[in-house]
Structure formats: structure tokens, C-alpha cells
Amino acid sequence: MTTQALPIPSTLIVPPAIGRPGAISRFEDYQRLYQASLVDPERFWREQIQGFHWFQLPKRMLMGEGPEARWFSGGRTNLAYNALQRHIDQGRGEHLALIWESEAVNDRQEPVHIRRYTYRQLRDEVAQLAGVLARLGVQAGDRVTVYLPIVPELPIAMLACAWLGAVHNVVFAGFPALALLDRIEDSGSRVVITADGGWRNGKEVPLKPVLDEALTRTDLVKNVVVLRHTQTPVSWVPERDFWWHELVAANHSQPVPAEVESNHPSFLMYTSGSTGKPKGVVHGTAGYMVQTGLTAQYAFDLRPGDVSWCTADPAWITGHTYTVYGPLLAGASTLIYEGVLAFPDWERVWKIIARHQPRVLYTTPALIRAWMRQGEAAPRRHDLASLRLLASVGEPINPAVWQWFRDVVGRGTAPIVDTWWQTEAGAAMIFPLPHATPLKPGSATLPFFGVVPGIVDPNGVAIHGEGSGQLIIQRPWPGMLLGIWNNPRRYVETYWQAVPGGFNTGDTARRDADSYLWILGRADDVIKVNGHRLGTAEIENAIISVSAVAESAVAGVPDETTGEAVLAFVVLKPEAQDQGAAREAILRAIETQVGKIARPREIKFVDSLPKNRGGKILRRLLRELATTGQIKSDVSTLDDSTALLGGTKPA
Ligand code: PRX
Numbered sequence: 001m002t003t004q005a006l007p008i009p010s011t012l013i014v015p016p017a018i019g020r021p022g023a024i025s026r027f028e029d030y031q032r033l034y035q036a037s038l039v040d041p042e043r044f045w046r047e048q049i050q051g052f053h054w055f056q057l058p059k060r061m062l063m064g065e066g067p068e069a070r071w072f073s074g075g076r077t078n079l080a081y082n083a084l085q086r087h088i089d090q091g092r093g094e095h096l097a098l099i100w101e102s103e104a105v106n107d108r109q110e111p112v113h114i115r116r117y118t119y120r121q122l123r124d125e126v127a128q129l130a131g132v133l134a135r136l137g138v139q140a141g142d143r144v145t146v147y148l149p150i151v152p153e154l155p156i157a158m159l160a161c162a163w164l165g166a167v168h169n170v171v172f173a174g175f176p177a178l179a180l181l182d183r184i185e186d187s188g189s190r191v192v193i194t195a196d197g198g199w200r201n202g203k204e205v206p207l208k209p210v211l212d213e214a215l216t217r218t219d220l221v222k223n224v225v226v227l228r229h230t231q232t233p234v235s236w237v238p239e240r241d242f243w244w245h246e247l248v249a250a251n252h253s254q255p256v257p258a259e260v261e262s263n264h265p266s267f268l269m270y271t272s273g274s275t276g277k278p279k280g281v282v283h284g285t286a287g288y289m290v291q292t293g294l295t296a297q298y299a300f301d302l303r304p305g306d307v308s309w310c311t312a313d314p315a316w317i318t319g320h321t322y323t324v325y326g327p328l329l330a331g332a333s334t335l336i337y338e339g340v341l342a343f344p345d346w347e348r349v350w351k352i353i354a355r356h357q358p359r360v361l362y363t364t365p366a367l368i369r370a371w372m373r374q375g376e377a378a379p380r381r382h383d384l385a386s387l388r389l390l391a392s393v394g395e396p397i398n399p400a401v402w403q404w405f406r407d408v409v410g411r412g413t414a415p416i417v418d419t420w421w422q423t424e425a426g427a428a429m430i431f432p433l434p435h436a437t438p439l440k441p442g443s444a445t446l447p448f449f450g451v452v453p454g455i456v457d458p459n460g461v462a463i464h465g466e467g468s469g470q471l472i473i474q475r476p477w478p479g480m481l482l483g484i485w486n487n488p489r490r491y492v493e494t495y496w497q498a499v500p501g502g503f504n505t506g507d508t509a510r511r512d513a514d515s516y517l518w519i520l521g522r523a524d525d526v527i528k529v530n531g532h533r534l535g536t537a538e539i540e541n542a543i544i545s546v547s548a549v550a551e552s553a554v555a556g557v558p559d560e561t562t563g564e565a566v567l568a569f570v571v572l573k574p575e576a577q578d579q580g581a582a583r584e585a586i587l588r589a590i591e592t593q594v595g596k597i598a599r600p601r602e603i604k605f606v607d608s609l610p611k612n613r614g615g616k617i618l619r620r621l622l623r624e625l626a627t628t629g630q631i632k633s634d635v636s637t638l639d640d641s642t643a644l645l646g647g648t649k650p651a
Contacts, residue, residue: 011512012399012441017389017415019435023301030436030446037449038475044449045072045478049290052329053077053086055259058286062476066503067483067496069476071287072262079266079289080130080162081257083328084123092304093120096333099307099356100152103199103339103348111355113338115152119331122156127254129160132247136223138191140165140258143268145189147171147180147211149198150338153227153244154314155324157193162266165258169268169280172315173198173207175595179278181214183270186280186486190220193244195227196234201340208234262286268485269317271423272535273494273506274525280485281423291427291479292321293329295448299417299431300360301389304331309358311341311367316532317423318393322362326427341367346374350382357386361409362419364394364531366563368405376408384409389434391417394531395563396519399441420444420519422505423533424495426479429453430517443516451477452502455511460500468510470523472502525619527556528564532597536619539600542593543568546585548576553609554600555623565601567626571608579605 019025024033037044045061049072058075087095095118102113117125138144144161146168148154154170161168169187171180184192194211197204208226212235215221226234227244263284270278296302300322308327312318314336327334335356341349349371353361371379390410392402397418406416416439420430430453432438432445439445447453452474455463463469480503484491498504508520522528525536536554543552551571559565572582583603590598610618624632 014439014441016432016435016437016439017413019301020303022303023435024298024433025435027436027438030433034447034449038452041450045290048294048449049286052286052289052293053082053089058262065476067492069480070263071284071476071478071480072290075262075286076259077262077286077289078162078165078257078260079285079325080126080159082289082293083159083162083325084119084126085257087119087304087331088123090331092331093123094118095304095331096307097122097328098152098155099333099335100150101335101337101352101356102151103202103337103343105344109344117152122152122159125152125156126159126163128248128251129156129244130163130255131251131253132225132244133160133164133166133191134253134255135247135251136191136225138164138166140260140264141167142191143167143169143187143189145169145171145180145184145187145192147173147192147194147207148227149173149195149200149205149207149229150313150336151195151198151227151229152336153193153195153229155328155334155336158267158314158320158324163257164255165260165264167265167267169270170315170320171270172313172595173205174200174597176592177210177213178593179595180210181217182277183280184214185218185220186270186277187268188220190222191225192221192223193225193227195229196232197230199230199339201343204230204232206232212237260285263482265482267320269320269423271317272526272533272538274535275537276535277538278535279487279490282482282485283426283479284482287478287480288426289325289329291448291477292325295428295431296322296326296330296332298433298448299419299428300326300330300362300391301434302327302330302332302360306330306332306360307335307356307358307386308332308360308362309335309337309353309356310360310362311337311364312362312393312531317421317426318362318531321427342370346371347378347382350379350384353387354383359386360389360391361387362391362393365392365397365401366395366530366561368392368397368401368409369561371409372401372404379408384411387411388414389417390414391419391431393419393421393428395528396521397442402441415439416441418442418444420517422507424481424503424505425477426481429473429477429479440512440516443512443518445516447517448477450475453509453517454502455509456499456501458499462501463511466511466513468508468520470499471505471507471509471517471519472499473505474502522556527554527566529556529559529566529597530562534566534594534598538594539566539568539590539598542589542598543570543586545593546582546589548572548578548582548585550574551609553617553619553622555619555626557601557623557626559601562601566598567622568600568603569606569609569622570603571606
């Protein structure tokens with residue numbers, strides 16, 4: 001198979017693709033604009049924000065530093081107005097805004113459900129739902145949890161919240177009741193929007209029943225808006241539960257969009273860190289909007305009339321930013337797909353492209369590897385000529401995978417825009433300008449305007465020039481998070497105090513002789529499985545909730561399919577001898593408390609865990625053992641070196 005090509009030398013430079021008129025097409029222009037963004041940020045950003053709609057222009061572009069930095073203060077705007085109404089005002093109301101396809105197919109293998117919305121239609125749906133939410137008492141600043149499959153009503157719900165200045169909190173529709181409950185409670189949501197269920201791999205995923213189960217443990221939620229989607233009967237709590245379609249039919253008022261201050265929170269996104277439960281990353285309004293809208297243009301070259309397909313679920317930041325807000329802020333059309341991309345088979349993805357003609361395909365290395373394993377025949381059988389730009393996110397993309405993506409999907413000419421960023425960043429931070437930046441396969445290349453990456457050693461000492469270390473961001477950037485919901489201390493400690501000198505990304509990276517950045521992986525206890533971000537602590541907490549378990553430690557190990565995989569080391573209590581039963585109980589605990597996405601690839605039962613003399617588990621040794629099968633690094637701090645080296649029993 002040609003997919004197993006030799007690795008591409010990582011220094012290979014690929015010239016930028018030729019762009020359309022209007023695209024930045026010279027590397028010198030990128031360098032000049034980048035310099036301008038650093039030398040006079042006030043002036044630079046004042047120019048860049050002109051294309052957005054402001055009820056009131058900001059007085060200052062940036063105020064404050066570090067965790068206190070605030071962008072576009074004093075400005076008044078609305079995210080949904082900018083994503084929808086602005087285009088209607090500018091005469092693009094009949095342009096396509098949203099295309100939805102669901103996985104079900106008929107006998108001829110054609111999709112049963114496709115829906116399209118123009119900007120005007122989408123705005124009408126959003127304003128209607130905003131009216132409904134307002135009638136339920138939702139006001140600016142209130143949090144609304146959204147627990148929906150990938151249907152048009154998911155972006156509609158998000159945008160309706162934004163229309164009111166309410167704070168949406170989208171929860172992945174694959175999460176179990178306890179994970180949903182945590183997110184509802186921590187966010188303090190009194191309204192939840194859900195559906196009867198969703199479709200996944202030909203089967204129904206129940207949603208309302210999962211929410212009902214979560215709500216037996218809290219009386220915080222006063223109203224539930226239920227979308228009828230799968231048509232499966234669901235149980236009902238009168239006065240609390242309402243059908244979406246009935247509320248909308250009965251609503252006759254469409255509120256005007258709220259004119260919120262730039263730093264008004266627009267959404268929460270729960271994500272995993274090193275310790276404790278997932279944290280609610282809070283994003284503001286104007287900074288998020290500006291960086292999202294601008295990167296939709298600069299990174300993905302999106303313009304009105306283009307179709308963009310970002311395969312990410314809006315429950316993750318990639319989908320929030322580039323499935324929903326980015327394309328809409330750019331006036332383009334966004335394609336969303338409900339279900340499994342390999343349903344009914346792997347050919348589906350190429351059929352979707354041929355059918356809807358996206359110009360941009362934005363996806364993860366894990367998916368590209370899965371396509372690669374299927375071979376070239378399928379993508380070559382379909383018309384992929386609409387694709388002009390391919391993009392990748394979520395984990396480092398191996399040069400051979402990069403090349404396959406470019407050659408087979410991008411017909412050898414489409415630029416690969418490898419974008420580095422994270423939930424906290426709001427929008428893309430390090431990426432090539434597709435028509436200006438020479439590419440190096442595997443490198444996210446260079447920072448976006450205003451972004452100043454730094455590489456430091458563990459003591460925070462800057463590494464200048466070539467070298468590797470922890471990746472920090474040395475200046476505030478517009479899309480940066482406002483904080484952690486309910487936990488200002490955790491925000492400052494995790495992001496601003498852990499590594500001196502700037503914002504701690506939690507990643508390690510290398511800077512090469514051309515200043516190109518190469519992301520190496522996480523420096524903390526976060527594991528990326530299929531691009532999903534999981535915290536070791538969350539999984540360990542689920543494992544030790546099993547009564548047979550005495551102790552547990554979880555580590556991430558490289559995995560060809562999923563990027564990284566979860567490996568769990570478990571010490572059973574002396575009286576618990578049945579490893580089979582323990583394994584079942586552990587898997588159940590993980591699935592019900594964290595979710596199926598956190599299932600370990602392997603559970604290893606061991607006699608004890610490697611700890612230092614202070615009792616801290618030495619995860620780096622576990623990772624090393626799991627990755628290389630041996631331990632070569634310094635074990636002098638180990639309390640009992642036989643613990644690990646001699647103690648693994650086959651699972
Ligand atoms: O480790 C980096 C990796 O994904 C992490 C952020 O995960 P999350 O908050 O879930 O956001 C995912 C997508 C925005 C980062 O700390 N990561 C993201 N993009 C890349 C990457 N690693 C290498 N290359 C990338 N392009």
C-alpha cells in the first residue's frame with residue numbers, strides 16, 4: 001500500500017499554495033503584519049476589528065496583563081448578530097449558512113436527511129428560539145446547558161443564547177448522566193436544551209433519558225426544552241419539560257440582540273486538566289469573536305459562498321469555533337454531519353465531500369490515519385475537486401500522514417494548514433497563512449498576529465533560538481479565556497503561576513532554526529485520545545470508586561490509531577482476587593462517570609505503584625514502562641524500585 005511511504009524529512013519546505021485575489025500571498029506580508037501586531041497592537045487591532053459590527057466601538061484594544069488582560073474593553077457587540085444579522089444587513093441573507101446531513105441512508109445508499117438554511121432562515125430560527133428562552137426567564141449572563149446531537153438545532157441553540165447574551169454550555173451528547181450532571185451543576189444552568197435522542201452508527205443514543213437520570217440528583221434545573229428528533233417516546237415532567245416545536249409555535253416575540261460588553265461571557269467549555277474534575281473554561285464575547293472571525297479568513301481563507309466542513313463536534317472547542325462561529329462570522333456555509341463518519345462504511349466521508357462540495361476540510365490526524373488505513377482507492381473514486389484547503393488539529397500530524405492527506409485528498413496541491421491551539425485559546429494560535437507561509441510537514445509553523453510563543457525550561461528560563469521545552473504564550477491574545485468558572489484561583493495557579501514568564505499551555509514544543517514550531521505533546525497529565533482531551537485524575541477517580549480497587553494510576557501511551565491511548569495500572573485490595581470481575585467493574589465505572597471515550601486500552605493489575613519517598617506516584621515511570629517496555633530514567637527517588645519493575649502481573 002502506498003500509504004506506508006517513507007517518512008518525509010521534517011525540514012522539507014513546501015512552497016505556499018497560490019491564493020485567490022485578496023489573500024495574503026507573500027511571506028514578507030505575513031512577517032510585516034506580524035511585526036505590526038507586536039509593535040503597535042492598539043493600532044493593529046483597531047484596524048482588524050473594522051469588519052465586525054459594534055453597537056459601540058471599544059475604547060481600548062487591550063487593557064491589563066496576564067490573567068487580568070481584557071480585550072476591546074468598553075465595546076458593545078453581539079456574537080450572533082455578527083454571525084447572522086450582519087450578513088443579512090450586507091445583502092447576503094439568501095446565502096447558504098448551514099447544511100446538515102444525518103447518517104441514515106436509504107436502500108440506494110443515499111442520505112435520508114439533508115437540510116439547508118440560508119442566513120435569513122437561520123437568523124429567524126435563532127430569534128424565535130431566543131424568544132422562547134426569554135419567555136422561560138433566560139437573561140443575559142444566565143447559563144444554558146445544551147445537550148444535543150449534531151443537528152441544526154445545536155448551532156441554533158448556541159446562537160439563540162448568544163443572541164440574548166446568555167452563556168451556552170454545550171455538553172457532548174456521548175457523555176453519561178454523571179458527567180452531564182457535573183457540568184449542569186458547576187455551570188449553574190437552570191435551563192437545559194436536549195433532544196429525545198440522536199443517531200450514531202445506526203443506533204439511537206438516548207439523550208432525554210440520560211438528562212432525566214442526571215436531574216434526579218439536582219433540583220437546579222427549572223426547565224427542559226426537548227427537540228423531537230428520533231421520535232422515540234420519552235418520559236415527561238409536567239411544568240418542567242416542553243417540546244421545542246410547541247414552544248416555538250406558541251412564541252410571538254423575537255427579542256432584539258443583546259448589546260453586551262466585549263468581556264461579557266459568551267460560553268463555557270468544560271475540559272480536562274491535570275487535577276480534579278473538568279474545569280469550565282470561560283470565553284468572552286468580542287475577543288473570541290475577533291480571533292475566531294479573523295482566523296476563519298486568515299487560516300482557512302473562508303469567504304461568502306464557500307462551504308466549510310470541520311468534522312469536529314461543537315461540543316469540543318474545535319467545533320464551537322470552526323464548525324459554528326468561524327464559518328458564520330466569515331459569511332461562509334458550514335456543513336455539519338450527525339453520526340459516525342464511517343457509516344455505513346468509510347466511503348461516506350468522500351461521498352459527503354462530493355455531495356456538498358466543501359472548499360475547506362478541517363479534521364484531526366486520528367481521522368486522517370483511519371482514512372489512510374482504508375487505502376487510496378475510495379478517495380480516488382470520488383470527486384474531491386472542491387477541496388482547496390485541508391487543515392488539521394488536535395495532535396501532532398506525522399509528516400507521512402501530512403503527505404498522504406495532501407497527495408490523496410488534496411490532489412497534491414491543497415495547502416495543509418496545521419493549526420495549534422487549545423480550548424483555552426478560543427481560536428487558532430499557531431498556523432501557516434495558506435498562501436504565504438512555506439510549509440514544513442509536521443510543523444504548525446508560525447504564530448498568528450499578536451501571538452508570542454515562548455519556549456522555556458522547567459524553571460521558566462527562556463530558550464532562545466533553536467531548542468525545545470515548555471510552550472508558553474508571552475502576551476495576551478484576543479481569544480484568550482477569561483478564566484475558570486467558579487474557580488479564579490485555579491485559573492491563576494494553573495495557567496499563570498505554574499511556569500514563570502507567561503501563559504502555561506501545558507504543551508512541550510521545539511523551535512527550529514527558522515523559528516518554526518513543532519508541538520511535541522503534553523507536559524502535564526492530560527491524555528489526547530482521538531483528539532479528545534482526558535485528565536488522568538478523572539479516570540483514576542472513577543477507577544478507585546470501584547470497591548475492589550486499592551490504588552490506581554493512569555498514563556497516556558502512544559497509539560497508532562488513536563494518537564494516545566489510556567493505560568490503567570491498578571492495585572487491587574488484598575481481599576479482591578477476581579481480576580475479571582474487577583476489570584468489568586472498572587470499565588463500567590469509567591463509562592458511567594467519565595464516558596466511553598475514556599475507556600483504557602489496557603488495564604494492568606500490579607502489586608504496587610512506583611512512588612517517590614513523599615508518596616507521590618511517579619507517572620513518568622509508568623509512561624516510560626508502558627511505552628518502551630523498560631525503565632532507563634533515574635529511579636533514585638523511587639521508594640521501592642521492585643514495586644514496578646518486578647511487580648506487573650499480566651492482566
Ligand atoms: O496538546 C495540544 C494538542 O491539543 C491540546 C489542546 O486540546 P483541546 O483543548 O482539546 O483543543 C483541541 C483543539 C484546539 C493542545 O494543548 N494540539 C492541538 N492542536 C495541535 C495539538 N498538538 C499538535 N499539533 C496541533 N496542531
